[in-house]
Amino acid sequence: MTFEKEIKITEVALRDGSHAVSHQYTVEQVTTIAKALNEARIPYIEVTHGDGLGGSSLQYGLSKTDEMKLIEAAVAVSDFSKIAVLLLPGIGTIEDLKQAAKIGAKMARIATHVTEADIAKQHIETAKDLGMETVGFLMMSHMAPVEKIVEQAKLMESYGADTVYIVDSAGALLPDQVRARIKAIRQAISINVGFHAHNNLSLAMGNTLAAIEEGATRIDGSIRCLGAGAGNTQTEVLVAVLDRMGIQTGIDLYKLMDVSEDVVSQILQKPQIINRDSLTLGYAGVYSSFLLHAKRAAEKFSVDSRDILIELGKRKIVGGQEDMIVDVAAELSKKKSGSACPSTYTT
Numbered sequence: 013m014t015f016e017k018e019i020k021i022t023e024v025a026l027r028d029g030s031h032a033v034s035h036q037y038t039v040e041q042v043t044t045i046a047k048a049l050n051e052a053r054i055p056y057i058e059v060t061h062g063d064g065l066g067g068s069s070l071q072y073g074l075s076k077t078d079e080m081k082l083i084e085a086a087v088a089v090s091d092f093s094k095i096a097v098l099l100l101p102g103i104g105t106i107e108d109l110k111q112a113a114k115i116g117a118k119m120a121r122i123a124t125h126v127t128e129a130d131i132a133k134q135h136i137e138t139a140k141d142l143g144m145e146t147v148g149f150l151m152m153s154h155m156a157p158v159e160k161i162v163e164q165a166k167l168m169e170s171y172g173a174d175t176v177y178i179v180d181s182a183g184a185l186l187p188d189q190v191r192a193r194i195k196a197i198r199q200a201i202s203i204n205v206g207f208h209a210h211n212n213l214s215l216a217m218g219n220t221l222a223a224i225e226e227g228a229t230r231i232d233g234s235i236r237c238l239g240a241g242a243g244n245t246q247t248e249v250l251v252a253v254l255d256r257m258g259i260q261t262g263i264d265l266y267k268l269m270d271v272s273e274d275v276v277s278q279i280l281q282k283p284q285i286i287n288r289d290s291l292t293l294g295y296a297g298v299y300s301s302f303l304l305h306a307k308r309a310a311e312k313f314s315v316d317s318r319d320i321l322i323e324l325g326k327r328k329i330v331g332g333q334e335d336m337i338v339d340v341a342a343e344l345s346k347k348k349s350g351s352a353c354p355s356t357y358t359t
């Protein structure tokens with residue numbers, strides 16, 4: 013099948029990938045990666061804490077480097093790529109957004125739970141006032157029926173968003189579910205539609221292609237899959253596949269392969285694979301960024317991290333409820349042994 017659409021890729025390794033490196037990016041690493049991505053002519057590079065602006069905290073994980081310094085570093089080496097920032101209302105503030113715009117960020121992606129688009133209004137409006145290109149990012153899109161998603165996408169459009177994304181935060185969507193969601197919002201709104209995948213069920217590439225076939229033109233990729241859980245759609249592979257399909261992205265494939273192999277692979281703390289934990293995220297429909305928190309809680313309370321994730325899925329726990337991960341681990345430990353003591357406190 014030949015497509016004549018322009019697909020614009022946003023590279024998220026320096027934001028979603030921040031989860032995979034426990035938010036430990038340095039200015040040197042961001043400079044090297046952003047410079048190479050810019051040379052490969054990636055249209056947008058997202059840089060922020062994994063949980064967006066203001067995410068550095070005990071709750072979400074402390075950053076090694078102030079994210080504004082990382083944004084500045086990326087801006088300084090990008091004369092082609094535009095730097096994007098993610099903001100979750102309630103974690104990041106309007107002041108964070110203003111500061112990011114001041115130091116050169118050109119795109120604001122305002123992320124809400126899939127049923128809570130209304131909390132994005134003032135952030136989308138402010139981003140527009142600041143002259144930024146603006147994206148509404150509907151997270152955990154597997155948790156709502158198509159009609160609800162259409163309603164929420166229309167809200168994002170009414171606030172002035174230039175693009176609305178279906179975000180498969182848990183990597184739980186199946187290709188037909190992606191098709192139904194993209195098709196429905198494509199018909200309901202007249203702005204760009206985007207898709208952000210996670211590879212927990214090994215469906216990131218398949219789902220991304222399904223989204224493109226249904227008309228999504230803004231796509232997220234992550235070099236070497238660097239992202240939460242099993243990571244995102246692998247950018248360099250996506251560019252090669254799209255090229256084989258006759259879809260031009262304007263990105264230099266060889267340069268991208270070289271960044272992946274020579275730069276990003278050196279930074280990875282461990283290869284981005286689908287293991288029993290990341291597979292359980294997709295299987296149970298749990299936010300991919302919960303993975304490291306669940307693993308830590310499992311260790312602390314001597315319980316199986318899969319049991320924690322399955323229980324979080326059953327309870328429909330969403331972003332912002334990270335404290336529930338420890339509660340669930342304590343409950344499981346209590347059921348198992350009759351006491352909820354962290355293992356570090358037992359002898």
Ligand SMILES: CC[C@H](O)CC(=O)C(=O)O
Binds near residue numbers: 100123180240300
């Ligand atoms: C915590 C924000 C989250 O990581 C955003 C995102 O990439 C997703 O929901 O997949």
Ligand SMILES: [Mn+2]
Binds near residue numbers: 028181208210239240
């Ligand atoms: Mn993500």
